[in-house]
Amino acid sequence: VTLEVGGAIGPRASAVVVAVGDELLSGRTVDTNSAWLGRVLAEAGIPVLRRATVADELPEIAGAVDDALARAELVVVTGGLGPTPDDRTVEAVAGLLGTPLREDPVTIARIRERYRARGLGEPPRSNFRQALVPEGSEVLPNPRGTAPGVFVAHRGRWILLLPGVPAEMRALVESFLLPRLPALFPGRLAPIRTRTLRTTGIPESALAERLAPMIAHPAFAEVRVAFLPRATGVEVGLSIPEGEGAAGALSGLEEAMRREIEPWFFAGPDLVDDVAEALQAAGLRLAAAESCTGGLVSGRLTGRPGSSAWFPGGIVAYANEVKAGILGVDPGVIEAFGAVSEPVAHAMAEGARTALGAECGIAITGVAGPGGGTETKPVGTVWVAAVTPHGARAVLHRFPGDRAEIRERSAQAALYLLLSLLREGGPSGPGSATRNGVES
Amino acid sequence: VTLEVGGAIGPRASAVVVAVGDELLSGRTVDTNSAWLGRVLAEAGIPVLRRATVADELPEIAGAVDDALARAELVVVTGGLGPTPDDRTVEAVAGLLGTPLREDPVTIARIRERYRARGLGEPPRSNFRQALVPEGSEVLPNPRGTAPGVFVAHRGRWILLLPGVPAEMRALVESFLLPRLPALFPGRLAPIRTRTLRTTGIPESALAERLAPMIAHPAFAEVRVAFLPRATGVEVGLSIPEGEGAAGALSGLEEAMRREIEPWFFAGPDLVDDVAEALQAAGLRLAAAESCTGGLVSGRLTGRPGSSAWFPGGIVAYANEVKAGILGVDPGVIEAFGAVSEPVAHAMAEGARTALGAECGIAITGVAGPGGGTETKPVGTVWVAAVTPHGARAVLHRFPGDRAEIRERSAQAALYLLLSLLREGGPSGPGSATRNGVES
Numbered sequence: 109v110t111l112e113v114g115g116a117i118g119p120r121a122s123a124v125v126v127a128v129g130d131e132l133l134s135g136r137t138v139d140t141n142s143a144w145l146g147r148v149l150a151e152a153g154i155p156v157l158r159r160a161t162v163a164d165e166l167p168e169i170a171g172a173v174d175d176a177l178a179r180a181e182l183v184v185v186t187g188g189l190g191p192t193p194d195d196r197t198v199e200a201v202a203g204l205l206g207t208p209l210r211e212d213p214v215t216i217a218r219i220r221e222r223y224r225a226r227g228l229g230e231p232p233r234s235n236f237r238q239a240l241v242p243e244g245s246e247v248l249p250n251p252r253g254t255a256p257g258v259f260v261a262h263r264g265r266w267i268l269l270l271p272g273v274p275a276e277m278r279a280l281v282e283s284f285l286l287p288r289l290p291a292l293f294p295g296r297l298a299p300i301r302t303r304t305l306r307t308t309g310i311p312e313s314a315l316a317e318r319l320a321p322m323i324a325h326p327a328f329a330e331v332r333v334a335f336l337p338r339a340t341g342v343e344v345g346l347s348i349p350e351g352e353g354a355a356g357a358l359s360g361l362e363e364a365m366r367r368e369i370e371p372w373f374f375a376g377p378d379l380v381d382d383v384a385e386a387l388q389a390a391g392l393r394l395a396a397a398e399s400c401t402g403g404l405v406s407g408r409l410t411g412r413p414g415s416s417a418w419f420p421g422g423i424v425a426y427a428n429e430v431k432a433g434i435l436g437v438d439p440g441v442i443e444a445f446g447a448v449s450e451p452v453a454h455a456m457a458e459g460a461r462t463a464l465g466a467e468c469g470i471a472i473t474g475v476a477g478p479g480g481g482t483e484t485k486p487v488g489t490v491w492v493a494a495v496t497p498h499g500a501r502a503v504l505h506r507f508p509g510d511r512a513e514i515r516e517r518s519a520q521a522a523l524y525l526l527l528s529l530l531r532e533g534g535p536s537g538p539g540s541a542t543r544n545g546v547e548s
Numbered sequence: 549v550t551l552e553v554g555g556a557i558g559p560r561a562s563a564v565v566v567a568v569g570d571e572l573l574s575g576r577t578v579d580t581n582s583a584w585l586g587r588v589l590a591e592a593g594i595p596v597l598r599r600a601t602v603a604d605e606l607p608e609i610a611g612a613v614d615d616a617l618a619r620a621e622l623v624v625v626t627g628g629l630g631p632t633p634d635d636r637t638v639e640a641v642a643g644l645l646g647t648p649l650r651e652d653p654v655t656i657a658r659i660r661e662r663y664r665a666r667g668l669g670e671p672p673r674s675n676f677r678q679a680l681v682p683e684g685s686e687v688l689p690n691p692r693g694t695a696p697g698v699f700v701a702h703r704g705r706w707i708l709l710l711p712g713v714p715a716e717m718r719a720l721v722e723s724f725l726l727p728r729l730p731a732l733f734p735g736r737l738a739p740i741r742t743r744t745l746r747t748t749g750i751p752e753s754a755l756a757e758r759l760a761p762m763i764a765h766p767a768f769a770e771v772r773v774a775f776l777p778r779a780t781g782v783e784v785g786l787s788i789p790e791g792e793g794a795a796g797a798l799s800g801l802e803e804a805m806r807r808e809i810e811p812w813f814f815a816g817p818d819l820v821d822d823v824a825e826a827l828q829a830a831g832l833r834l835a836a837a838e839s840c841t842g843g844l845v846s847g848r849l850t851g852r853p854g855s856s857a858w859f860p861g862g863i864v865a866y867a868n869e870v871k872a873g874i875l876g877v878d879p880g881v882i883e884a885f886g887a888v889s890e891p892v893a894h895a896m897a898e899g900a901r902t903a904l905g906a907e908c909g910i911a912i913t914g915v916a917g918p919g920g921g922t923e924t925k926p927v928g929t930v931w932v933a934a935v936t937p938h939g940a941r942a943v944l945h946r947f948p949g950d951r952a953e954i955r956e957r958s959a960q961a962a963l964y965l966l967l968s969l970l971r972e973g974g975p976s977g978p979g980s981a982t983r984n985g986v987e988s
Contacts, residue, residue, distance in 0.1 A: 130772070130774055131774055131776055131785065132582075132583070132586070132599075133586050133590075133595070133596045133597070133598070133599065134586050134587060134590050134595070134596070134742075134785075134787070135582075135583040135584060135585070135586030135587030135588075135590070136583075136587070136744075136774070136776060136783075136785055137583070137776060138578070138579075138580055138583040139578075139579065139582070139583065140578055142575075142579070142601070143572070143575040143576075143577070143578040143579070144575060145575065146572070146573050146574050146575030147574065147575030147576070148575075150574050150575065155573070155574070156573045156574075156575075157573070157603065157608075158573070158600065158601065158602055158603070158608070158612075159572075159573065159599075159600065159601035160598065160599065160600055160601075161582070161598065161599035161600075161601075162598055163597065163598070164774075168597075168598070172598075190752070190775070190777075191752070191753055191756065192752075192756050192775050194773075194774060194775075226946070228751075231753065232753045232754070232756075232757045234753060234756060234757065235753050252948065252949065273777065275949065275950070275953065334571065334576060336576060336577070345576055396843075396864070398843075398846075400850075401847075401850075402846055402847055402849070402850025402851070402855070403838075403843035403844065403845070403846030403847035403848075403849075403850060403862060403864070404843065404847045405843070406838075406842055406843030406846070406847075406864040407841075407842055407843035407844045407846075407847045408843075409842070409843075410840075410841075410842025410843060410864065410866060410955075411842070411951070411952065411955070413917070413918055413919065413951060414919065415842070415866070416866050416867065419866055420866055420867035420869065420870055421863065421864045421865050421866045421867055421870040421874075422842075422843060422863075422864035423861065423862075423863060423864070423874075424836070424843070424846040424850065424861045424862035424863070424864070425861050426850060426855070426856050426859055426860055426861045427856065427860035427861055427904075427905070429860065429905060430860055430861040430904055430905075433903075433905075434861075434863075434874065434903065434904075463873075463874065464867075464870055464874075465867070465869060465870075465873075477853070478853055479853065479854065511851070511853060512851065515850075515851070
């Protein structure tokens with residue numbers, strides 16, 4: 109390994125990310141860290157120019173860091189800081205830089221303390237490997253684990269070693285790296301302003317067609333626009349380099365787009381956030397009755413902190429006996445129309461709010477597959493229903509995709525239906541069913 | 549760019565993956581292609597040594613392919629084959645190799661045909677950029693899109709250009725690359741045998757300590773061992789090059805490890821799969837009562853196809869009124885012990901099986917945070933309970949992490965508790981609560 113530092117320093121700071129781990133190369137683990145780092149670093153003004161993923165081998169790690177130092181002033185390395193013998197990042201970087209290792213007493217004490225606090229006694233000796241750091245480096249306490257981050261300065265460039273566990277990696281970036289960046293690269297960060305417009309219930313092609321005139325408008329020429337289709341809807345990503353007029357151009361385009369796509373727009377990041385705010389603004393509570401989504405809607409609703417204020421609970425009514433017994437759906441209606449039907453969806457939503465003591469109800473009943481489809485109700489056939497004090501509505505969907513996708517799309521469709529009803533506010537007739545082949 | 553091909557050819561073939569795209573570096577898109585390629589190539593006997601992710605720029609793409617050619621005989625490039633001007637992969641590789649481009653008439657015809665079949669008329673001229681390929685290359689028809697794959701031989705090495713759309717990339721690998729590998733690398737593929745041992749309820753360091761003697765045993769020297777901690781438990785990845793004795797060494801180590809870690813082992817891939825099989829083997833059905841996990845357990849159980857055979861449903865009992873009203877938990881018990889307590893967890897599990905008509909019940913009640921913690925019941929305090937015809941048990945956990953992690957760990961702990969009870973089979977006394985500081 110040759111240490112070649114010294115590509116010319118440009119006016120703008122930049123970064124290279126090195127992800128370490130055999131499990132990444134072999135595909136056992138999908139690398140989500142690098143994408144997260146790419147986003148937060150770009151927003152902070154130090155874009156990632158390149159990424160490398162290497163094996164848990166000393167020459168591989170050292171070679172990749174060496175190459176990265178030649179390309180960028182900040183090298184962020186993730187992974188390989190754990191307590192096991194295949195965790196070699198610190199050793200590789202110390203070897204590359206020719207720096208001896210020392211045992212960090214603060215880290216030793218923190219490891220002991222974490223073990224004691226959990227009543228686990230003296231930690232296994234192997235854990236203390238995580239206290240070895242290059243001399244002269246800055247040791248960054250890991251608030252969520254035992255492996256500390258390590259920050260090394262080298263000839264005007266910086267190497268940041270981070271654990272591979274996503275939560276630990278993120279915590280150290282947020283608590284240490286982001287606040288430190290302005291001091292490391294004074295006047296050389298190029299922050300980007302970004303906005304994401306989230307939509308649901310409208311296909312990408314229809315969305316792109318509606319937004320085309322705005323995107324082509326000369327006033328917004330500097331704004332980059334990207335369409336990102338996901339199972340829960342299509343996101344529209346806007347970005348512009350920070351600078352004079354950037355904020356105005358970005359918010360101008362955002363406002364124009366938002367007016368155009370109001371019915372499908374949600375603020376997010378999760379549709380649940382909009383639902384929660386609409387419920388709280390109206391002083392209403394929600395109960396859920398789920399068949400094919402099996403708890404996904406309740407799980408998302410309760411993922412939001414403070415949801416107990418407006419969500420008393422939900423019923424996962426997989427068996428027809430549960431639909432009848434707890435939700436009070438008339439077994440004769442199930443018999444007559446089938447469990448996947450408009451009247452059952454309506455009755456489930458009504459039953460949920462009655463059984464659980466809420467003013468609003470939401471229900472999903474469908475065929476998620478792979479089995480269970482019929483000629484008239486093939487896999488992907490899903491009825492969603494919502495009821496509020498002002499009205500009730502059910503919508504039939506035919507979703508593409510596999511079981512997981514159908515369930516995810518169904519959950520999103522039910523939440524979207526409820527949000528639409530809540531937005532309309534005033535009374536509307538119950539049972540105004542519409543047929544809808546939403547694709548995205 | 550200097551073209552340096554010619555690291556010595558080893559006895560075994562190897563590959564480097566180059567992923568092209570600004571959207572990968574900026575983190576808008578998570579690269580799942582590379583992990584998938586890593587897995588299928590390793591299994592096919594041509595491991596991925598390294599990955600690079602580069603921007604949509606000619607020198608970046610050419611530089612990464614150049615570097616890859618120096619390291620491995622197969623270079624797989626994904627992305628940058630689309631119809632837009634920022635799709636530059638073909639141009640970059642042709643430039644690197646000094647090969648002129650030609651317009652492929654078959655691809656032109658295919659693009660026209662796809663447009664006609666959809667009633668879209670003559671394709672936009674920009675689409676024909678996708679028909680430009682290096683002279684002498686093999687053009688691989690894309691069964692799912694308009695951009696063909698391109699296969700280029702260069703001085704005994706191969707470059708395969710693939711679209712970045714995952715379904716298109718996978719289709720070309722499966723239809724073209726995998727069948728071609730034996731002819732490209734006769735006798736030089738090194739298929740790998742892999743096994744994954746999944747555990748839950750035991751920290752990584754304790755697991756590593758228990759398994760250290762086996763890992764160090766000379767009989768298993770050829771087996772590579774990797775520890776992969778996840779919120780749901782620690783995975784142990786085993787891999788060994790295919791060959792005489794490989795199968796024996798792998799299964800020998802697997803068996804030895806499995807005996808050592810039996811209480812924490814599950815077959816997976818999801819713990820739900822083991823729970824489902826244990827339930828079905830015993831002819832039992834399960835009902836869930838969830839407070840802080842809010843539907844995650846039901847969501848995972850119903851994610852498994854066919855779960856309606858053994859899962860009638862679940863109750864998300866967020867409000868105490870739901871715990872009392874539907875699950876039949878004595879309000880006096882909630883008052884006396886608090887909602888997050890052993891007797892309430894037990895009563896919820898009992899209530900679930902009674903209300904939903906199942907022989908087994910599972911319950912979770914805890915403080916997921918960020919609010920709601922107290923001095924005696926801080927955030928992360930979670931009681932899980934399970935009941936079967938043979939016994940009942942509750943376990944107290946204190947989980948680290950944020951709301952999402954605490955919920956995920958709680959769901960896993962509840963499923964693990966139930967599985968432990970099901971494995972024990974025979975009768976055991978109810979209420980044998982233990983205190984447990986599970987970390988992983």
